[in-house]
Amino acid sequence: MNGSQDMKEKVLQKFAEVFGDREDVSVYFAPGRVNLIGEHTDYNGGHVFPCALTIGTYGAARKRNDRKLRFYSMNFEAIGLIETDLDDLKPYKEADWTNYPKGILWAFEEKGMKIPAGMDLVLYGNIPNGSGLSSSASIEVLTGYILKDFFGFDVTNQDLALIGQFSENKFNGVNCGIMDQFAIAMGKAGHAIFLDTADLSCQYAPVRLNGAKIVISCSNKKRGLGDSKYNERRSECEAALAKLRKELDIQSLGDLSEAQFEEKKGLIEDPVQVRRARHAVYENRRTIQAVEALDAGDLAQFGKLMNASHISLRDDYEVTGKELDTLVEEAWKIDGVIGSRMTGAGFGGCTVSIVKEEAVETFIDKVGAAYLDKIGYSADFYAVEIGGGPCRL
Ligand code: GLA
Numbered sequence: 001m002n003g004s005q006d007m008k009e010k011v012l013q014k015f016a017e018v019f020g021d022r023e024d025v026s027v028y029f030a031p032g033r034v035n036l037i038g039e040h041t042d043y044n045g046g047h048v049f050p051c052a053l054t055i056g057t058y059g060a061a062r063k064r065n066d067r068k069l070r071f072y073s074m075n076f077e078a079i080g081l082i083e084t085d086l087d088d089l090k091p092y093k094e095a096d097w098t099n100y101p102k103g104i105l106w107a108f109e110e111k112g113m114k115i116p117a118g119m120d121l122v123l124y125g126n127i128p129n130g131s132g133l134s135s136s137a138s139i140e141v142l143t144g145y146i147l148k149d150f151f152g153f154d155v156t157n158q159d160l161a162l163i164g165q166f167s168e169n170k171f172n173g174v175n176c177g178i179m180d181q182f183a184i185a186m187g188k189a190g191h192a193i194f195l196d197t198a199d200l201s202c203q204y205a206p207v208r209l210n211g212a213k214i215v216i217s218c219s220n221k222k223r224g225l226g227d228s229k230y231n232e233r234r235s236e237c238e239a240a241l242a243k244l245r246k247e248l249d250i251q252s253l254g255d256l257s258e259a260q261f262e263e264k265k266g267l268i269e270d271p272v273q274v275r276r277a278r279h280a281v282y283e284n285r286r287t288i289q290a291v292e293a294l295d296a297g298d299l300a301q302f303g304k305l306m307n308a309s310h311i312s313l314r315d316d317y318e319v320t321g322k323e324l325d326t327l328v329e330e331a332w333k334i335d336g337v338i339g340s341r342m343t344g345a346g347f348g349g350c351t352v353s354i355v356k357e358e359a360v361e362t363f364i365d366k367v368g369a370a371y372l373d374k375i376g377y378s379a380d381f382y383a384v385e386i387g388g389g390p391c392r393l
Helices: 002-019 093-110 135-151 157-170 179-185 226-244 258-268 271-295 299-315 322-332 357-375
Strands: 026-037 047-063 068-073 082-085 119-125 191-196 201-206 213-218 337-343 350-355 380-384
Touching: 002 026, 002 047, 002 068, 002 119, 026 135, 026 179, 026 213, 026 271, 026 299, 026 337, 026 350, 047 135, 047 179, 047 271, 047 380, 068 093, 082 093, 093 135, 093 157, 119 135, 135 157, 135 179, 157 179, 179 191, 191 271, 201 271, 213 357, 226 258, 226 271, 258 271, 271 299, 299 322, 299 337, 299 350, 322 337, 322 350, 322 357, 350 357, 357 380
Parallel strands: 068 119
Antiparallel strands: 026 047, 047 119, 047 191, 068 082, 191 201, 213 350, 213 380, 337 350
16 A cells, blocks of 8 residues: 555654654554445434545654643644643643544543553544545544554454544534444445444445445535534434334334334424434435345445435435535436435535446536536545555554
């Protein structure tokens, strides 16, 4: 992997520049992720089907002899060096991106794993900024992996995912599910992860695309309102579940079949909540069917389910918006597009499309031109590969 060797050298050079030398520095990597199908199901006890990517976050780190923490990101050079220490593990607005590694240090301590010494850390991510490919979860898992390697904590990669989610929920205030951190911590090259978020059981599914490519289209729309809307969707689903539980013995919306939902949806009353719950229930079933289709080599069916997922996210869950809808609807018009949908939280961020190799260039040209015309600024496109989980390089 020449790419990763180049990246390793780049962070090491920056480390020497920022901290004086590169003696005893170790370099680590944690991937980004893309979700193929199963959106907004992870906090509803449903299934998801994400994969880790070969792009992600590189970190050069060195243990210190004192309790200082010094953080530097090559993606935010203007912010410069941020210094703090192990006795001040609180989130601050001005601490910016460093609230992610800090959150992990805090979470380890909360879980009873005392961090004995500080560190110097330089990060460099090649996940496009603000793309919705989980750069923050990537930093979280990376930091956890470094702590495990430095201090020998007895934690599995699945533990690192849970610690990442815990820090995101409790330290950074985003009520996310487990999907992103899990996909990153448990990634496997060439495979997507079929995860049941009700009990964290998972299976690796080989992603055989017969030469087709996974293309990410980045809307370049920043999320802004996204996080509050995200928490709002969560509460709407919780409210719907509470009403269904008056008659049904279920733990989550993911426990329901479509037929059970159709029979009992009247209990929910509120029409908006009915639509939110309908998405959660049907999306969960679609995810299970999509994994079956992929296993059977029926890529066309997999693509149709991706398209149906987008329609449901657009009409029932209402988390797409003009930018993501334009990217997807323009993609659907192109010959050689097997499926296309928004991916991640929505409201901005990116879409994922499965595109036949010979159509990728046309896809980028045509979708790019139509997007610029309708939205007024450009989208970015990346053909991505499925990679493995966190590692030391
Ligand atoms: C974000 C969250 C995930 C998941 C997705 C939507 O990426 O971090 O937990 O809920 O949105 O599927």
